[in-house]
Amino acid sequence: MTSSPITGRRALLAAAGLGAAALAARQASRPAPTPHEVRDASLRLLGTVLPDKRAFELVLWDGTVLLGGQTPPRARLILNSDQALGRMMRLPVDLALGEAYLRGDFEIEGDIGAVAGLADDFEGSFSAAALATMARDVQLLRRHAGAAPAPVTATLEGPQHSRERDRQAITYHYDVSNDFYKLWLDQRMVYSCAYFPTGQETLDQAQEAKLDYICRKLRLQQGERLLDIGCGWGGLAIYAAQKYGVQVLGVTLSEAQLHEARARVAAAGLEGQVTLELRDYRDVLAKGEGAFDKISSIGMAEHVGRKNMPTYFRAAYAALKPGGLMLNHAIGDGLGQARVPMWLQSGNFARKYVFPDGELLPVWETLKHASEALFEVRDVENLREHYALTVGHWAANLEQHREEALAALGTERFRLWRIYLGACGYYFQKGHLTLFQSLLAKPDAERSAHLPLSRADLYS
Structure with missing residues (x-):
């Protein structure tokens, strides 16, 4: 038998x-x-x-x-x-x-x-x-x-996705060292998916193309007020102010990023046009500012968490003027279409060692939360192939600066970044991870979103 x-x-x-x-x-x-x-x-x-x-x-x-x-x-x-x-x-x-x-x-x-x-x-x-x-x-x-020693990981205290714990999680990932990130990011230090219109662009060119693509999707106009949630090292805030003449408020929870970003704003002579603050996304209007014409959130929603996603979109909706637009740019969970078995890919490694408390939602769930906050979904684009190219550039830069990175981080933390970047390139290429840019509108009293009838202007 x-x-x-x-x-x-x-x-x-x-x-x-x-x-x-x-x-x-x-x-x-x-x-x-x-x-x-x-x-x-x-x-x-x-x-x-x-x-x-x-x-x-x-x-x-x-x-x-x-x-x-x-x-x-x-x-x-x-x-x-x-x-x-x-x-x-x-x-x-x-x-x-x-x-x-x-x-x-x-x-x-x-x-x-x-x-x-x-x-x-x-x-x-x-x-x-x-x-x-x-x-x-x-x-x-x-x-x-036998028993193996556990690698060093983040130690976070408090309820998950509380204000204080979110601050701790951001500090763990982003406050490693500004000099370390300079080793492998582009010259603007844009830490999110770049945009490669032809696929032949350098990393600097592709990140500038991404910043301009975002500004055009938001249809930024001279004199408008832009809120940049999760402003990082200030790349988008500075670009939008320089190229599109907008007033920008950028907020972040990373003190290291804020210090570097403010220095870059000062070096660009934009101190009267760009304001950057250490502030939680839940407090974007806590200081009595008027509403914003446009909102960008680039690579930040991944830190919000599923249970706080309604709060995130409600806060953004309240901060936006009627007729305004929001661009939500975030990594999504693509496992629903992928062949990687769920029982093998727990996701615990990334959440434990790379992005503590980070959660990747499928795009349908993100848009559901946005719609329930009364946003109107106007455009959705998956740029995962662009992120595969981006991560490839980052990984190559890290290898090129291997000795400097080892000196900055130590062996274990360097190995973390090496395997993280190397694996992410594959996951984006194969669709296990996605990158969605979602354009959301807050229609005015006449239910107008003030958008052109075609997307042709994005490619002109």
């Missing part, structure tokens, strides 16, 4: 997700594995679970090479010790692999995106006998690996 195949999901859940108490009891009663047993278990396990068509080769600690499905390979994953694989075989897989990389359990040479695509290529099904062997090998490797 032949055993029926068991899906890859159930197999890895059973093999890597063994109960902690049961596993500990079994480990305590067994002798330590020999080096020969560890190597054999590793080879069996890798030979079973690694997709044949993967774009990278894997190198064991003893130099043994497991070739991939592409020649030459786009990357090499190198296990630095015989404990590495046991530390990586935990669920959720994205968190376990990310933490193992931060600790230095393995290296990636070449295209990190080739390794990030492992979950896409995983389509295995296993017999009951193969599953039993996998479970034994995983137990042996985990017993040999």
Whole structure:
């Protein structure tokens, strides 16, 4: 009687997700594995679970090479010790692999995106006998690996997405060092998706094109008042004031960004035209300012959180004059259309180590919240391919300034940024992540949004 195949999901859940108490009891009663047993278990396990068509080769600690499905390979994953694989075989897989990389359990040479695509290529099904062997090998490797030190992460206090905790989360990510961000961002320090009309633009050219694209979508006019929520290092505020003659209030929760942005405003001679403040998005009108003609929010909504999204859009709607426009530019969750299994991609790694408390909503949910706040959705554009290009430039710049970045951040934090940028490029390219620019209108008393009948002016 032949055993029926068991899906890859159930197999890895059973093999890597063994109960902690049961596993500990079994480990305590067994002798330590020999080096020969560890190597054999590793080879069996890798030979079973690694997709044949993967774009990278894997190198064991003893130099043994497991070739991939592409020649030459786009990357090499190198296990630095015989404990590495046991530390990586935990669920959720994205968190376990990310933490193992931060600790230095393995290296990636070449295209990190080739390794990030492992979950896409995983389509295995296993017999009951193969599953039993996998479970034994995983137990042996985990017993040999022992406890692994936890990488350093953010320590946030207070209720999630409260004002104080949001400030802590922003400080963790953005107040790393202005000099560090200067190593790999463009000259304007625009930390969001650039716009590549031809695909041949430099990063500086593409970021300037993005800023102008936003200004044209908002139909900025001389003398209007623009509110820039999450103004970063001031790139959009300065550009809009210089090129479109608007008055700008920019708000941020990052003291490091605010310091640098104010210096840039002063250097541009725009102190009477651009005002930047340390202020929460919930307080955009707290100081009695009049309403704004236009609002931009570029790469900020990801920090708001699902439960606060209604508050976010209500605050923006209240700050906008009737007939005004808002441009909401945000990364979205594309997993609904992607092939990455949800049980593999928990998202915990990014939320734990990169953007604490960050939440990526699918575009339909974001627009639902905007509509419920009475905004009228006028235009939606997905620029994910542009973000893949952007992140590619950032990752290349970081590699070019590797030694300076290591000196600024230390090894573990540098490795965090390296794997984050390298993986994001792949996720945007394949649609696991999206980038939507949504143009929202607050119609006036006559229900007019004051927009042209076509989008031709955006491309003139």
